[in-house]
Amino acid sequence: MTLDRRTLPGLIVLGIPLLWIVVFMLVPYGILMTYSFWVKSYPSFKPDFQFGNYILLFTDPQYVQVLWRTLKISLLVSLASFLLAYPFTYFLVFRCRWQAVRTWLYMAVIAPLWVSYLLRAYIWKTILGTEGILNSFLMSVGIISEPSDIFLYNQFAMVVTLTYIFIPFMVMPIYTALERIPPNLAEASSDLGVGPWQTFLRVTLPLSAPGIAAGFTLTFCLSFGDFIAPFLVGGPDGNLIASVIATQFGAALNWPLGSALSIVMLVIVLLIVSLSDRIEKSSRTGGT
Amino acid sequence: MAGIIELERVSKHYTKSIIGVDDVSLSIEDGEFVTLLGPSGCGKSTLLRMIGGFEQPTHGRIFLAGKDVTWEPPHRRDVNMVFQDYALFPHMTVGQNIAYGLKMLGVGRAERDAAVVEVLRLVGLPDKIDQMPHQLSGGQRQRIALARAIVRKPKVLLLDEPLSALDARMRDQMRMEMKHLHDKVGITFVMVTHDQEEALTMSDRVVVMESGRVAQDGRPQDIYDHPASPYVANFIGTTNFLPGGVVAADGGTAKVAVSGIELTALTDRPQRAGDVVTVGFRPEKLRVVPPEAACGNILSGRVSEVVYYGLGLRTALELDGGETIYVDSLLPDSLARSGLPPLGSRLAVAVEPHNVFVFPGGGAP
Numbered sequence: 114m115t116l117d118r119r120t121l122p123g124l125i126v127l128g129i130p131l132l133w134i135v136v137f138m139l140v141p142y143g144i145l146m147t148y149s150f151w152v153k154s155y156p157s158f159k160p161d162f163q164f165g166n167y168i169l170l171f172t173d174p175q176y177v178q179v180l181w182r183t184l185k186i187s188l189l190v191s192l193a194s195f196l197l198a199y200p201f202t203y204f205l206v207f208r209c210r211w212q213a214v215r216t217w218l219y220m221a222v223i224a225p226l227w228v229s230y231l232l233r234a235y236i237w238k239t240i241l242g243t244e245g246i247l248n249s250f251l252m253s254v255g256i257i258s259e260p261s262d263i264f265l266y267n268q269f270a271m272v273v274t275l276t277y278i279f280i281p282f283m284v285m286p287i288y289t290a291l292e293r294i295p296p297n298l299a300e301a302s303s304d305l306g307v308g309p310w311q312t313f314l315r316v317t318l319p320l321s322a323p324g325i326a327a328g329f330t331l332t333f334c335l336s337f338g339d340f341i342a343p344f345l346v347g348g349p350d351g352n353l354i355a356s357v358i359a360t361q362f363g364a365a366l367n368w369p370l371g372s373a374l375s376i377v378m379l380v381i382v383l384l385i386v387s388l389s390d391r392i393e394k395s396s397r398t399g400g401t
Numbered sequence: 402m403a404g405i406i407e408l409e410r411v412s413k414h415y416t417k418s419i420i421g422v423d424d425v426s427l428s429i430e431d432g433e434f435v436t437l438l439g440p441s442g443c444g445k446s447t448l449l450r451m452i453g454g455f456e457q458p459t460h461g462r463i464f465l466a467g468k469d470v471t472w473e474p475p476h477r478r479d480v481n482m483v484f485q486d487y488a489l490f491p492h493m494t495v496g497q498n499i500a501y502g503l504k505m506l507g508v509g510r511a512e513r514d515a516a517v518v519e520v521l522r523l524v525g526l527p528d529k530i531d532q533m534p535h536q537l538s539g540g541q542r543q544r545i546a547l548a549r550a551i552v553r554k555p556k557v558l559l560l561d562e563p564l565s566a567l568d569a570r571m572r573d574q575m576r577m578e579m580k581h582l583h584d585k586v587g588i589t590f591v592m593v594t595h596d597q598e599e600a601l602t603m604s605d606r607v608v609v610m611e612s613g614r615v616a617q618d619g620r621p622q623d624i625y626d627h628p629a630s631p632y633v634a635n636f637i638g639t640t641n642f643l644p645g646g647v648v649a650a651d652g653g654t655a656k657v658a659v660s661g662i663e664l665t666a667l668t669d670r671p672q673r674a675g676d677v678v679t680v681g682f683r684p685e686k687l688r689v690v691p692p693e694a695a696c697g698n699i700l701s702g703r704v705s706e707v708v709y710y711g712l713g714l715r716t717a718l719e720l721d722g723g724e725t726i727y728v729d730s731l732l733p734d735s736l737a738r739s740g741l742p743p744l745g746s747r748l749a750v751a752v753e754p755h756n757v758f759v760f761p762g763g764g765a766p
Contacts, residue, residue: 295486295488297488298488300455300482300484300488301482302476303474303476304454304481304550305501305505305550306476306477306502307476307501307505308505311505315501
């Protein structure tokens with residue numbers, strides 16, 4: 114192939130990001146993949162090709178439990194985000210009459226994204242903690258007499274915190290999906306004798322499915338890989354897969370096991386993404 | 402007998418000064434094909450949407466088959482609408498789209514399937530039942546929207562600019578098809594359009610609207626041949642307007658001075674000598690006559706422009722009085738061979754008294 118004046122700019126424009134992806138994504142994943150087959154031999158590890166790390170992950174109850182817990186927490190976060198975000202977004206798109214109010218409310222949801230992640234996690238520490246706002250409120254209205262420590266350092270606190278942090282990623286795609294539904298489809302449904310609730314179930318909800326799928330994917334994958342919330346509000350039974358990985362690469366000094374965990378995580382996330390991609394495609398072409 | 406739709410002094414005021422529909426009373430008979438005609442912003446669509454239940458009037462009441470439905474939501478009204486952009490559900494097949502409104506009527510599955518097949522045959526698309534809306538052409542989508550609306554056998558079918566999204570050839574074809582469909586199904590059709598040709602060709606009755614009010618309500622021929630105001634005369638077809646004054650009036654005839662000559666007009670409005678009026682006549686009602694012709698009602702002037710449009714000619718004639726009028730004439734064979742009238746040549750045209758409109762007041766629209 115000869116480089117002429119026409120192909121050269123294209124190669125540069127395409128080549129730089131391509132090089133970036135290869136060097137900073139594919140190569141590290143390759144290294145990670147390679148490590149996951151090595152064996153640990155204190156104080157270091159040596160090259161090998163064996164599935165011991167993977168077998169350990171799926172047989173040692175300790176790791177299986179963390180994997181299940183992470184799946185459960187991520188699903189709960191996605192579900193909670195969805196249940197909060199959908200009615201709110203529906204209101205913004207279809208019921209809110211004032212453009213300014215709509216813009217402000219939308220910004221109010223998005224703005225926390227600009228605040229440090231750590232700070233947003235800490236906020237919940239101050240709300241849920243023994244000296245926190247929730248405790249002082251419950252004491253002042255007389256529901257409890259002493260500060261309670263049941264709110265913080267458990268899985269509930271993690272779900273609340275992660276939902277708070279990741280809910281914008283549910284609101285944004287649903288907002289886009291709802292906004293793209295022509296308003297006269299609901300009118301047509303009503304015109305054909307179908308009441309508001311049935312119209313929602315049979316027209317609006319199915320047509321917003323791509324947005325919901327995208328929101329679930331984003332919140333799920335983000336929660337799945339989170340390791341700061343467990344560290345800040347998670348408590349003793351709050352270990353998630355990402356924090357275990359961090360430990361393996363840090364204190365435990367077991368890179369092969371950490372790599373194997375990372376690969377398992379990557380596969381799960383890729384599965385979720387391809388599943389949501391399929392949902393989106395089928396709803397776009399109008400599938401069943 | 403009360404009509405299937407009765408509008409009783411219906412108004413829609415958005416704010417004190419922005420008025421969408423202003424005090425409209427209208428009675429539509431069962432089985433009629435009525436067109437609401439007017440330019441954009443005249444309130445015709447708002448009126449249709451109020452009949453459909455998508456908007457509520459601020460004053461007045463709406464009756465459907467004798468029942469007050471002013472405050473009923475759309476899903477409790479026995480009317481169906483064909484939306485301007487069809488509003489087909491993109492996630493459902495053609496068959497599902499059509500069956501959608503039947504489920505709510507409590508129609509059984511077998512009956513529903515039969516109704517869908519039958520209505521698809523009626524609109525000429527029996528083989529499209531399993532296709533998705535995005536696989537159809539504009540004209541096909543239009544027909545599916547029609548099928549979806551009439552399958553419920555509503556008392557009234559509302560059509561909101563149903564042909565405006567189609568290309569010209571398709572529009573001509575659908576015009577006739579919709580008219581035939583109306584004859585076949587026997588449902589009352591109420592259509593909104595800004596296209597005067599559509600209104601004239603399709604409907605039994607035309608309601609011309611002007612800034613929220615009814616400007617004229619009548620059969621297409623009445624509207625065209627006896628426009629109630631310069632606005633109507635100008636909106637439907639083309640009309641030459643000339644300022645004039647009544648010289649003499651006698652019952653149904655009036656002599657009006659325009660552009661330095663006197664025209665005789667047959668008019669159903671009483672005129673009095675001295676009234677300031679606007680005179681109108683349509684370009685195609687003018688007949689080219691020899692300059693020395695002795696009959697009355699002759700306007701003469703100089704040809705200032707000639708436009709050829711295949712079927713005929715539109716000639717701009719600068720009258721001796723200074724105004725310019727247009728003359729439409731079908732192109733006779735001989736003229737086509739001999740060529741167009743040269744610019745600057747003298748031309749005389751005559752107009753029959755019954756083709757002269759006399760409107761009170763000065764100022765053409």
